[in-house]
Amino acid sequence: MTPGERAVVARIDIPPEQRGRLMEMGLLPGTPVELVRFAPLGDPVEIKLRNYHLSLRKLEAEKIFVR
């Protein structure tokens, strides 16, 4: 995805025992997300979902697949 692009989460390939908090924050399969920007040093990334802004490292963001 590139900054400004919107998509819908298809699946999250982070191990189930680590992704609990992410899902509790509302990032679930079927959730619409927007990639807002990358941090000035290239990592982490800022996304927008459910009308709020969240920041994740690229390492994790790359394991979230969208359609």
Added chain:
Amino acid sequence: MKTFTVVLTGNPNCGKTTLFNALTGLRARVGNYAGVTVERKEGALTGADALHPVTILDLPGTYSLSPQSPDEQIARDILFQRVADVPAPDLVVIVADASNLQRNLYFATQVIELGHPTLLVLNMIDVARDQGHEIDTEALSKALGVPVIPMVASEGEGLDVLRQTLRGQAKTPGTRHVIPREFNELPEGFGREAQAIETALEGHFPHRSRLAAAEALLLLSDERALSTDGSTGGPRYPETLIQQVQSARQRLEAAGVDWRSAAIEARYARLFAIEQHVTRETAPPGELLSDRIDRVVTHRVWGLLIFVAVMALMFQSIFWLAQYPMDGIEAAVDALAQWVGSSMPPGDLNDLITRGAISGVGSVVIFLPQICLLFLFIGLLEDTGYMSRAAFLMDRLMSRVGLHGKSFIPMLSSFACAIPGIMATRTIETRQDRLATILVAPLMSCSARLPVYTVLIAACIPQRNGWPGLTLLMMYLLGIAGALGMAWIFKKTLLRGEPPMLILELPPYKRPMLGAVLRQMWDRSKLFLRRAGTVILGINILLWFLATYPRSSEVEEQFIQRRAQWKQSVSNPPTPAETETGLQLDHEEAGEKLRQSFAGRLGRAIEPTLKPLGFDWKIGIGIVTSFAAREVFVSTLSVVYNVGGDGENTASLAEVMKSERRADGRAMYTPLTGITLMVFYVFAMQCVSTVAVVRRETNSWKWPIFQTVYMTSLAWILAFLTYQIGTRLGF
């Protein structure tokens, strides 16, 4: 008379603290929960009926009942009535951000299901309205089964309604409502398993039976809720129950149900439907002011420039602005000591009070301006929302050594003083990251090292070609490298754990509430004074004792005689040269007494360990007394070399040091000795105040002791290498 206890809870950044301040005025009590460094804030509702007082407890911001940090754990445990010294809530007030409804309701509905008498404050409806979301609070109240009060806490809108409700409830407490489990349309099988666990829980813990339904759901779906190792708090569950939960999870897995996510997905599906039902969109979504600010503040170029400017301003203020009140405090403490000293008969008690107690307390109070300023800045950064942006910007750098973006500010603050730096680590959620930051923070060269560096550079380093400045810079860089390197090592070894996942909310910017920020600054500073102060005072008195005893009557007599001789020989009035001799006599006496004291003997005793570093026993005394605080090194050396006690005479001390010779006639303070000694001071843990604060912040003696041992060993090893390699190279 029983106090009516209201518990205030909600997501971070939902305006909960603003509401708390508005309800309690500025008279809240701030402390800590027993055994953990989680801030406990409670206060009385202002304007409450004298016969029906209301106490409001502000829980730390929480995203869910499956805790990820000590803050969230305390919040969960209080809601589950597991905290011994917190009474069961008579009313739970959930604060939810109307502009971020779904995620706020995730936690809100979890709390509603606990079945306490509950009401929901829908805060920031103005922000939601500006974004074009009109929320029907009556429909929301119906959907949630609890009263909903719309509010704009920052403007005071809706506050009176809430106040009246609280007062009314205190007079005639509401009964708890029965919650149909309507926020979770659980998949086939999941509900049945949860029901069975609920029944078992009711049997095991009959006194908490009304929480059983919610607890069963958490036990089934929260990975760590079952753990009994105490790391997540929680009660110890009987073995049979653990077995039951585990086999239920296995059955669900076999049936293709993901027990970890089923409840989360079901809840969000329900919340999405509720939001659709209660919200009317009045405007198309547009770009918000906060988004526009972020385009500059997190910009590739401007963002970094702004960040550097903010940090420079903060650092400069802590370093320089604090200097003026610090000088004032120092002067006041000295004046007080002088006054007490002169109005009491001379003797050991006089000395203990003036040099032990007063200067001991002074050594704590002197840090107060720096601590206040740092907390003021941190408060402003947090309150405006910039703090999360700082973490967002710096995460890349900090993640290189395995830390979190939030570790940046504590480390930077430690340049001024490790104490506020360590206290600032409270914003870091992960225990491992927080500990790693605490362990390395004192390696950053604090302002107390500056006088040590200054005098050593003046005495040992050639005063030309910019060498002094370069040496100073090298020492600061060495500290940074040491801190980052050790953080990396700790995160690889001792504090290894799951690689921390960054889940950082970037809340909308808002105008800071200055009154609340100042208030918070003062509360935190007071906490430091009270708790750390007692330990530091005790240790200072101990060090005073070591530097004063034992007294040798021989030495005292010798100086009485010499002084008598001096008195006979002086002309009236004494010539400047004679006055000088008299002062010299005082310095010599102080020096001789220190050399005879326990501290002096300790200095000699550790000489063998210092020889490989090129130090003698005189430096040894300096190192021993430096364990009170590093800058004491300068005043101690002044006493040892008979220059006079106050640290002001850096220049004259440096002159004396330059002329100091070793037994074989070589100069004592060569550039190599100076650099070796500075390297030692970069790494050694020599600050009782820091030790006391680490003890307090980690709530154990294990970490401060470990920290002192590792830092001092590292200091010795690196000083050893510096001296030995330097000698081999012919310096």
